[in-house]
C-alpha cells in the first residue's frame with residue numbers, strides 16, 4: 392500500500408465485525424463482559440486496551456512503517472513512557488534545540504530521578520559521539536527542530552546509535568510520516584505529539600509511539616499499562632479521522648509554507664527566516680535527502696530585533712491566530728521566548744537562536760494570498 396492509501400486504510404482491516412461500519416466504532420466503555428474468568432474477546436479493561444484505541448494504534452504503526460503503535464494522553468505522556476525504559480545512572484544524548492516541554496520533562500522530572508541528559512547541537516552529527524559513554528542508553532532527536540528548523544541527519548545519527556548499541560528515538564511531530572519516516576532511516580522509536588498534524592484540527596491532545604521491534608514494543612506496552620497515561624476512545628476516533636486527510640493537508644501545508652517563507656524572505660521588516668526549503672539553509676541538502684517536502688513550520692526574526700517589534704507583529708495578525716500549538720488546519724503564530732519556550736532559561740534559549748524577536752508560524756491550509764496579505768499588514 393502506498394502512503395496516501397495507508398493514511399486512509401492502513402491498519403484498519405475489519406474494524407467492526409458486528410456491523411461492518413467503515414469507521415471504527417467509539418467503544419466508550421471501561422470494561423468488557425467475560426464469559427468465564429479470563430474468558431474475554433481480547434479486551435478486559437480500557438487502560439490495558441480499547442478497540443477504538445487499538446484501531447488508531449494499528450493505523451499509526453501502518454503509516455510510520457512500523458509494527459507496533461501505542462497511543463497516549465499527550466505527546467509528553469508518550470515521551471514520559473519512553474524515559475521510563477531507563478534507570479538511575481543511565482544517560483541520554485538529546486538534541487539541544489528542543490521542544491520546551493520535552494526539555495522541562497527531561498531536566499525537571501527525569502534528572503531528579505537520576506537520569507543524565509546531554510544537550511548537543513546535532514546539525515553537524517560529528518559532535519554527538521564524544522558525549523556517549525558506557526552509561527548512554529539512547530539518543531533523542533527532534534527534526535526539524537522547534538523552533539529553529541534545524542535539520543538533523545537521522546541516518547547518520549542512527550549509524551552512531553547502532554555502533555554503540557543504543558536506542559535512537561525521533562520526535563517526528565513537525566515532519567509527520569508524510570514528510571519523513573525515521574524507522575526507515577534506522578530509528579528504533581518514532582514519537583509524535585498527535586495533538587499537532589496527526590490530529591490536525593486543533594481539537595485533541597494526544598501522543599504516540601511507533602516501533603518495529605517486538606521486545607521493545609512489549610516493554611513500552613508494559614509501561615503504557617502500568618503507568619496508565621492512555622488516551623480515551625473519543626480522542627482516538629478524532630485522531631483516526633484526522634489521519635485520513637493527513638497527506639492532503641500536508642501537501643497544502645507545504646505549498647503554503649513555501650509561499651509564506653519566500654514572502655517573508657523578501658520583506659524589508661524581516662531579518663532572518665528559518666525554513667529548511669531555502670537553498671542557503673545550512674542543512675538544506677539533508678532536508679532534501681530525508682524529507683519529501685519542507686513543511687509549513689517557519690520561524691523568523693523582525694528587522695528591528697526587539698521583543699516589542701515581535702509582540703506587535705503577532706498582536707496585529709488577523710488570519711493567523713496568536714496561540715500555542717501548531718499543525719492544525721488554521722494558521723497560528725507564536726512567540727517562542729514568552730510562550731512555548733518560556734520554560735527554557737534565557738541563556739539556553741539564546742544559545743540556540745531563540746531570541747526575543749523570534750516569531751514562529753504554523754502555516755495552515757487557508758488561501759495562501761490571505762495569509763500573505765495578513766503578514767503584510769501585520770509587518771507594516
Ligand SMILES: *Cc1c(COP(=O)(O)O)cnc(C)c1O
Pocket residue numbers: 465466467468490492493533537562564565583584585586587596597598
Ligand atoms: C507539542 C509537542 C510535544 C508535546 O506534545 P503534547 O501533545 O503537547 O504533550 C512534543 N514535541 C514536539 C515537537 C511538540 O511540538
